Structure formats: C-alpha cells, structure tokens
Amino acid sequence: DFVLKDPRKKDDDGKITELPPHRAEIEVLPKPWRRSFLSACSYIRDHLNAMNPMMLAVLDLWHSTFKKLRLVDIEEFHNRQDALELSEFQNIVIKHMESAKETLLKTWFPEVQNIYYRGNKKKQLPTGKSSAKLDSFFNCAATLMTLQLQGLILVSMQDFTDLIAQPPESTRAFEHPGFIMRLVLDKKTIKFTPDFNDYIDILINVYEIMIKTVSFVPRVETKLYSQWESKSKPTTLKPIILNEIIDTHKEKIREVVLRESVAPTEHLKMYDKYQFLITGKAERDIDEFLFQNQNYEKLIEEIRKYQKLGEEIQYTSRKTVRLGMFEMHCEELIKSLVKRADVICGKLIAKMFRDHQEVNTMLCDEFEKIAEKALSTPLNTAELMEMKAHVQKLETTDMLELRQRLVDSKNCLAFLIECVNFSPADIKLNNSVFQWYARMGEIFDEHRKIIKDKTEQYQEALKFRCERFVEELESYAKQVEEFHTFGDLLDVQRYLKKAQVLNGKLDAAADKIEQFNAEEEAFGWVPSVYPQRKKIQDGLNPYLRLYETAVEFSTKHRGWTEGPYHKVNPDQVEADVGNYWRGLYKLEKVFHDSPNALAMTKKVQSMVEEFKQYIPLIQVICNPGLRPRHWEAMSTIVGYPLLPSDDSTVFSFIDMNLEPFLDRFEGISEAASKEYSLEKAMDKMMTEWDSMEFVILPYRESGTYILSSVDDIQMLLDDHIIKTQTMRGSPFIKPYEKQMREWEGKLLLLQEILDEWLKVQATWLYLEPIFSSPDIMSQMPEEGRRFKAVDKTWRDVMKTVVQ
Incomplete structure (x- = not known):
C-alpha cells in the first residue's frame, strides 16, 4: 500500500495548512519566473566563458600535469653535497628557468593549444559572427593561463626563498649545499670574493628573472589564428606579481645574507696577526732594515723568521671552513700571504747573496794586494823597511781580521747553499777566496826571502855611498879654501854665484847625512857623524854674506841714486843702509886671517859710509808730502x-x-809730513763713504717705502764729524782749511737731514695705521684731511728717493 501511493499526495491532503511566503511560492505551478530562469541559463551558457568545457580542460591539464612544475628545481640543490660557486649557482638557476620556459612553451602551451583546437571542432568556441564574444572568450582563456603562470611564479618564489632562507619547520641541516666564498688579498686589505653585496644582488635578481621567464608565453589565439591581429591587446601573457610580494622575498634574502655574513667577518679576524704582511708594513720594515747594512747573522735571523712565518701560514691555517651558508675557501689568501713572506725572504736572501759576493770579491782583492805588496821588489832602503814593517803588520794583525771575515763568509755560504743556486762564476769566486787564503803562507815565506836578499844588497850599497860622500866633503873643503884668494870687487858677481852653488851642495849634503842616518838606524847601525860638513858650512857663510851684501848694496845704490826721486822711500833707505853697515862691521872682525876678503869688506864698508852721509838729504827731498809750495819755500x-x-x-x-x-x-x-798725514786722513774719510748705501725697503702693503738700517751710517757719520773737528784744530790744516770746512758742512748737513728724516718717518709710521681706518677718518675729518696732505708729500718724496 505504501509503495503504490502517489508520492505527490500526502496523508494530510485534507488538511489545510498555512505556509510561509517563501514556501508558498513553491506551491505555485507553473512558476512565474520559469521563463526568466531559462533565459538566464541560456545567457550564462552563451556568455560565461569560464564554464566552457575547454576552460575546464585547460584547468584540469594544469592541475593534473603541470602542478609540480617549478621555475627552479629545489630538489637538485637538496641532493647536492658540495658547495657551489655563486656563478655556478646562478648558471644552474638560469638553466632551470630555461628548462621551465621550454616546458611551458613546448609542452604546456601546445597542449592548451590542442584543447582549444579540439573545442573549436566540437563547436565549443563562440561563433565567428560575433568578434566581441570571441575576444571575450580568449580574454578569459588568457586570464586563466595568466593565473596559472602567476601561481607558478609565486610557488617558485616561495620555494627559492625557502631554499636560501631556511624555514623553521625544515628538518634539513641546510636547504642548500652552501656557497663558496673566497678570501683574497687585494693590495693592503683582505676581501671576500664574491662579496656579500654580490650575493644579495644575484640572489634577489632571481625573482626578476622568474617574472621575465614566464613573460614570453603567447596568447593562445595568436597561434590558433594565423591572421589574428589586435592592435590594442598584447600578444603574450603578462603575469603580474605585486611589488610587495617581491620586496618581501627580497628582504628575507637580504636579511639571511647579512645575518650569515657575521661568521665570515669574525673568521677574518683570525688573520689580524698577519696585518704587518697584509698592509705592507713588513716589507717597509725590511727595506729600512736592509738600508742599515746589517751583518749576515742578523740577515739569517730575519730570513729564518719569515721562513717560519710562511710555514706557519701555509700549514696551520684552515684552507676550507663551513660557516653557515658560506663555505670559506682561504687557499688563495694563504698563498698570497705565503708569497709575501717568500718575497721578503727573497729580498733578504738576495741582499745576503750580494753582500756575500761583495765580501768574497773584496777578500780576493785584499789577498791579491797583500801578495802583490809582499812579492814586490823594494827600490831602496826606505821602501825595504816600509815594506818589511807593512807586511809584518799584515801578517800579524790584518791576516787575523781577514781570517775572521773568511770564517763569516764560510758560514754565510753554508746558509746560502740551501737557498740559492750558484752560477759557475759564483762557484769560481767562492773557490778563489779559500785558495787565496791557503796560498798566503807560501807568499809570506817568499816575502821573507826577498827581504833578506835586498837587506844584504842595500847594506853594501850604503857603505859604498858613505865612502863616496866623504870624498865629496873633501872636495867642498878645497872649494872654500879658494875664497881666501878672491879680492877683486869687480868680480863679486862671479864670487857670489860660486858661493851660492857651493852652499846648495852643502844643503844637499845635510839631506844626504839625514838619509844615511835613517838607513843606518833602519839596519840597526850606529848613525855616522860628519863634522866636516858643518866646518865647511861655517867657513863658507862669511864669504857668502859678504858677496850678497856687496851685490845687493850695489844694486840698490844704483836704484836710489839714478832712479826717479819720487819712487825712493827714505825710511826704507835709512833702514837698509844701517843693516848693511852693521853686517859689514861684523864681517870685518871675522876676516882677520883672510886679507883679500878683509880688503873687499873694507871697500864695501867705505862705499856704504860714503852714501850714509846723504841720508838726511834723501829724507828731505824724497818726502812724499812735499808740494809745490814747499819746494818754493826751500827755493x-x-x-x-x-x-x-x-x-x-x-x-x-x-x-x-x-x-x-x-x-x-x-x-x-816736517810740516809737509804733518800736512800730508792730514790730507791722507781726509781722503780716507771720503773713500769710506763710497761703500755706504741708504737702504730703502717697501713698507708692508702701503705702496710706499721707508728708510732702514741706518745704524752703521749714523755711527760712521758721528765718527767723521769728531775726526773732522779734531783735524780743524791742527796747526798744519791751513792748506786744506777751506776743503775741510766744506767737508764738515756736508757732514753736519747730512746729520741734520738724517735726524729730521727719521723723526718724520717715525711720526708717519705711528699715524699711518690710525688714519687708514675709515672709522677714524669719519670721527676726525679735519685731522684726516691734514694727514692725507702730509701722506701725499711723504709718498712723493720717497718715490723720488727710490728712483
């Protein structure tokens, strides 16, 4: 019964129930809005392109096939074990984007194109009669595809950000294998390569590349219709990512890099102990050290110090260390530091090598000089003794020093053998040094043999020369005896020449005696004494003085009496005649046993006495102070x-x-002499003014000049005024009185002018800075006007003085 009932009939059909308004509407059949509903459904089918089966197919294609597509394949970095160079990471990212771009253009876009192509066959596209509908349809398709591309960019950006900035929920130790950062030495600083800014720039630039990568996808209609033309619409899809989104991702990357940069920066402090190498201070210190010419021991000490430093840097420094997202590679920095230490070692070794070669060269030269000196043949006794003493000093003193220098050279060579490759020439030089030292014993033995032979030879020669010298002295004694026979005053010139020649021989004989004595002392003999030479010299000297006096008086007598009178100096004549007379008086006593010489002495003495009586006359007529008035008085x-x-x-x-x-x-x-002295004094005063100058200097920036440095002028002026006034009081000034008064007037006038000049200058120097102020000029106009007039006069006067 229940089954057969009409479901539309209810048990309570007989009951009349009141329904709410929205339920009552349902009871009404047919519906009053049915027509409008059907019309709306038809309109949606015609105009709502999102409901088109092709759109659904495109959407299904993306979610079923390309949903896991990413512009950057994060898994590749997850699976890598070794850290990446920034450039390698950048290349991989770009390679991923190119691969994604190829997937979009060669796989996804052709599939989309096929969907629309098949839909067109199924009449799912708007009819071509309405271009507006067709445009609307493809705009919808472009929007759908753009949204899919935007989604691709957003998830790719998020994945990339999570790759660099590890999210809290990540279970991995690191999302990526790490980035290789190298420490390099750049001149005087250590730098990160690439530096942190490079990482920030390249990593945040990935987001811009992502957007550009998907900006090349064409609109589908441009490929469906070969003749598609639209001037107002773009031909490619334009995904739009808000700047806020991009900035957020970039900020995360920036924060991560800056946070991760702390550990590498702290790691850099491990190299602070090598700052002297990094900044170049070590090299400067070594240059200064080498400039001071240190000995080889200090050089070796410095070389070992830097060798040890290089080994410490190379073998104790960590070459690779992972610090957060960065894997620090320090090999290049370590190599650079080691290289700098090696360069310094090279400088020190080069200096040591050069010094060693120079020392060896000097040692060879010195050994060669010693050998040359020791094996040379002395030409005389002096050279023999000098060479004997010199070589003895070399053997006992200098050779000890050379031996020590040779030991130092050997020690230096022992060190250099480990550091330097010696050329054949260097090896030859090193051998020569030691060979020379080994030969020195034979050289000194040969020297002693030479000394012994030459000593015997020169002793015999000295004995022979001493015998010959005694014979020479005997001949000189005979020559002195000849002077006893000379008495002709007319031949005095010949006598003088012969006496001078013999006197020269006696001087040479004295030198010979000194030489003989020196050689005898050198040989250990008692010095010989030759009293004959002094006896001969004493016998010759009176004759030599007589002949010199006779000749000299004769020559000067002729000049005094026959020469111009005004060239004769009366005081000098009186002094010379007195000396001649006294000398002849002494000789007269010496020649008591030599009658010829005594007669000649008396003849010369009489000539001197005869001329001596004219000295008072010469004193008068040869007075340089005589003037015509004096000659008139005597006339x-x-x-x-x-x-x-x-x-x-x-x-x-x-x-x-x-x-x-x-x-x-x-x-x-006498009066003429007094007057002459006054005349000379006045001429001297006038001459002293020739070298005096008034110094005129520019005064600051005033444009005018001032008189300076007048102390010497004032002192000379005062001195000359006093002298002039004193000379005017002399009783002998009358001939020059007028000239003296004029000179005194000039001096007094100069003194007056100078005093007034300095007074005016001092006043002007005091007032000029005061009236240079505009404020003072405005407050004291009358005084300012008067000062300007005086200032103009002062400037004109000084300008004239300078010119």
Missing part, C-alpha cells in the same frame, strides 16, 4: 829754483851741495 832759502821734474834723481840734488841748508829744510819737511 827761497837757497836762492834758486829747486822744484824737480818727474825724471829728477837723487844724484841731481847731491850735486847741488844742499847740506848747509838741511837744518832749515827739515822744518819745512
């Missing part, structure tokens, strides 16, 4: 003119027999 005394001409001689005055008038002449001559 008045004698009664005839005495004024001489330029070629007048003393003989001409002697012939005038002026001796009776000498007493009166002497007063005139």
Whole structure:
C-alpha cells in the first residue's frame, strides 16, 4: 500500500495548512519566473566563458600535469653535497628557468593549444559572427593561463626563498649545499670574493628573472589564428606579481645574507696577526732594515723568521671552513700571504747573496794586494823597511781580521747553499777566496826571502855611498879654501854665484847625512857623524854674506841714486843702509886671517859710509808730502829754483851741495809730513763713504717705502764729524782749511737731514695705521684731511728717493 501511493499526495491532503511566503511560492505551478530562469541559463551558457568545457580542460591539464612544475628545481640543490660557486649557482638557476620556459612553451602551451583546437571542432568556441564574444572568450582563456603562470611564479618564489632562507619547520641541516666564498688579498686589505653585496644582488635578481621567464608565453589565439591581429591587446601573457610580494622575498634574502655574513667577518679576524704582511708594513720594515747594512747573522735571523712565518701560514691555517651558508675557501689568501713572506725572504736572501759576493770579491782583492805588496821588489832602503814593517803588520794583525771575515763568509755560504743556486762564476769566486787564503803562507815565506836578499844588497850599497860622500866633503873643503884668494870687487858677481852653488851642495849634503842616518838606524847601525860638513858650512857663510851684501848694496845704490826721486822711500833707505853697515862691521872682525876678503869688506864698508852721509838729504827731498809750495819755500832759502821734474834723481840734488841748508829744510819737511798725514786722513774719510748705501725697503702693503738700517751710517757719520773737528784744530790744516770746512758742512748737513728724516718717518709710521681706518677718518675729518696732505708729500718724496 505504501509503495503504490502517489508520492505527490500526502496523508494530510485534507488538511489545510498555512505556509510561509517563501514556501508558498513553491506551491505555485507553473512558476512565474520559469521563463526568466531559462533565459538566464541560456545567457550564462552563451556568455560565461569560464564554464566552457575547454576552460575546464585547460584547468584540469594544469592541475593534473603541470602542478609540480617549478621555475627552479629545489630538489637538485637538496641532493647536492658540495658547495657551489655563486656563478655556478646562478648558471644552474638560469638553466632551470630555461628548462621551465621550454616546458611551458613546448609542452604546456601546445597542449592548451590542442584543447582549444579540439573545442573549436566540437563547436565549443563562440561563433565567428560575433568578434566581441570571441575576444571575450580568449580574454578569459588568457586570464586563466595568466593565473596559472602567476601561481607558478609565486610557488617558485616561495620555494627559492625557502631554499636560501631556511624555514623553521625544515628538518634539513641546510636547504642548500652552501656557497663558496673566497678570501683574497687585494693590495693592503683582505676581501671576500664574491662579496656579500654580490650575493644579495644575484640572489634577489632571481625573482626578476622568474617574472621575465614566464613573460614570453603567447596568447593562445595568436597561434590558433594565423591572421589574428589586435592592435590594442598584447600578444603574450603578462603575469603580474605585486611589488610587495617581491620586496618581501627580497628582504628575507637580504636579511639571511647579512645575518650569515657575521661568521665570515669574525673568521677574518683570525688573520689580524698577519696585518704587518697584509698592509705592507713588513716589507717597509725590511727595506729600512736592509738600508742599515746589517751583518749576515742578523740577515739569517730575519730570513729564518719569515721562513717560519710562511710555514706557519701555509700549514696551520684552515684552507676550507663551513660557516653557515658560506663555505670559506682561504687557499688563495694563504698563498698570497705565503708569497709575501717568500718575497721578503727573497729580498733578504738576495741582499745576503750580494753582500756575500761583495765580501768574497773584496777578500780576493785584499789577498791579491797583500801578495802583490809582499812579492814586490823594494827600490831602496826606505821602501825595504816600509815594506818589511807593512807586511809584518799584515801578517800579524790584518791576516787575523781577514781570517775572521773568511770564517763569516764560510758560514754565510753554508746558509746560502740551501737557498740559492750558484752560477759557475759564483762557484769560481767562492773557490778563489779559500785558495787565496791557503796560498798566503807560501807568499809570506817568499816575502821573507826577498827581504833578506835586498837587506844584504842595500847594506853594501850604503857603505859604498858613505865612502863616496866623504870624498865629496873633501872636495867642498878645497872649494872654500879658494875664497881666501878672491879680492877683486869687480868680480863679486862671479864670487857670489860660486858661493851660492857651493852652499846648495852643502844643503844637499845635510839631506844626504839625514838619509844615511835613517838607513843606518833602519839596519840597526850606529848613525855616522860628519863634522866636516858643518866646518865647511861655517867657513863658507862669511864669504857668502859678504858677496850678497856687496851685490845687493850695489844694486840698490844704483836704484836710489839714478832712479826717479819720487819712487825712493827714505825710511826704507835709512833702514837698509844701517843693516848693511852693521853686517859689514861684523864681517870685518871675522876676516882677520883672510886679507883679500878683509880688503873687499873694507871697500864695501867705505862705499856704504860714503852714501850714509846723504841720508838726511834723501829724507828731505824724497818726502812724499812735499808740494809745490814747499819746494818754493826751500827755493827761497837757497836762492834758486829747486822744484824737480818727474825724471829728477837723487844724484841731481847731491850735486847741488844742499847740506848747509838741511837744518832749515827739515822744518819745512816736517810740516809737509804733518800736512800730508792730514790730507791722507781726509781722503780716507771720503773713500769710506763710497761703500755706504741708504737702504730703502717697501713698507708692508702701503705702496710706499721707508728708510732702514741706518745704524752703521749714523755711527760712521758721528765718527767723521769728531775726526773732522779734531783735524780743524791742527796747526798744519791751513792748506786744506777751506776743503775741510766744506767737508764738515756736508757732514753736519747730512746729520741734520738724517735726524729730521727719521723723526718724520717715525711720526708717519705711528699715524699711518690710525688714519687708514675709515672709522677714524669719519670721527676726525679735519685731522684726516691734514694727514692725507702730509701722506701725499711723504709718498712723493720717497718715490723720488727710490728712483
């Protein structure tokens, strides 16, 4: 019964129940909105493209086949064990993106294209009559595909961010195998390569590359229709990722890199102990060290120090260390530091090598010089003794020093053998040093043989020369005896020449005696004494003095009496004549047993005495202070003119027999001398002003000049005024009185001008800075005007002085 009942009928059909409004509407049949409902469904089928089966097929294709597609294959990095270079990581990422791009363009897009191609065959595309519908349909397709690409970018970005910035829920030690960062030495600093900014730039640039990678997918309609043209619409899909999303990912990457940079930076401090190598201070210190010419022991000490340093850097420094996301590779830095230490060692070794070669060369030269000196043949006794003493010093003193230097050279060579490859020439030099030292014993033995032979030879020669010298002295004694026979005053020149020659021989004989004595002392003999030479010299000296006096007096007598009178110095004449007379007086006593020499002495003495009486006359007429007025006064005394001409001689005055008038002449001559001294003093004062200069200097930046450094001028001026006034009081000033008054007037005028000049200058120097101020000029206009007038005059005067 229940089964056969009409389900549309209810048990309570007989009951009338009131229904709510929204239920009451259901009771109404047919529905009043059925037509509009069917119309709306038809409209949706025609216009809502998202419901199109092709859209569903495209959506199903993506989720079923390409849902796990990523622009960057994270698993490859998960599976890698070795750290990556940043450039290698970048290449892999780009390779992944190219692969994803190829998948999109060659797999996904052709599948999508086939879906729409099949749908077109099934009449699932809008009809071509309505271009608006067709455009709307493909815009929907483009939007769907763009959303799928955007989803691909977003999940790829998130995966890449999680790869670099490990998420908290990750169970791996590292999401990636790490990045290789190298420490390199760049001049005076250690740098990270690549540096942290490079990592940040390249890693965050991946997001931009992701967007560009999927921006080349074409719209499907451009491939379905070969003649599709749309000027207003793009031909490729343009996925849009908000900048906020991209910036968030970039900021995470930046934070991770900066956080992970702390450990490498701290690791860098491990190399602070090598700062002197890094900054180049070690090289500068070594250059200074080498400049001081250190000995080989200090050089070896420094070389071992830097060799040990290089080994410490090379064998104790960690070459690779993992610090967070970075794997630090320090091999290049370690090599660079070791290289710098090696370069310093090379400098030290090169210096040591050069010094060693120079020392060896010097040792060879010194050994060669010693051998040359020791084996040379002395030419005389002096050279023999000098060479004997010199070689003895070399053998006992210098050879000890050379031996020590040779030991140092050997020690240096023992060290250098481990560090340097010697050339054949260097090896030959090293051998020569030791060979020379080995030969020195034979050389000294040969030297002693030479000394013995030459000593015997020169002793015999000395004995022979001493015998010959005694014979020479005997001949000199005979020559002195000849002077006893000389008495002709007319031949005095010949006598003098012969005496001078013999005197020269006696001087040479004295030198020979000294030489003989020196050689005798060198040989250990008692020095010989030769009293004959002194006896001969004593016998010759009186004759030599006589002949020199006779010749000299004769020569000067001719000059005094026959030469121009004004060139005769009366004081010098008096002194020379006195000396001749005294010398002849002494010789007269010496020649008591030599009559010829005594007669000659008396003849010369009489000539001197004869000339001596004319000295008072010469004192008068040869006075340089005599002027025409003095000659006129003396002419008045004698009664005839005495004024001489330029070629007048003393003989001409002697012939005038002026001796009776000498007493009166002497007063005139004395006055002339006084006047002459005043004249010379005045000329000297005038001459002293020739070198004096008034110093004019520019005054700051005023454009004018001032007088400076006048102390010396004022001192000289005061001194000359006092001298002039003193000279004016002399009784002998009358001939020059007018000239002296004029000179005194000039000096006083100069003193007055100089005093006034300095007073005006001091006042101007005081006022000039005051009235240079505009404020003072405005407050004191009248005084300022007056100062300007004076200032103009001062500047004009100083300008004239400078010109």
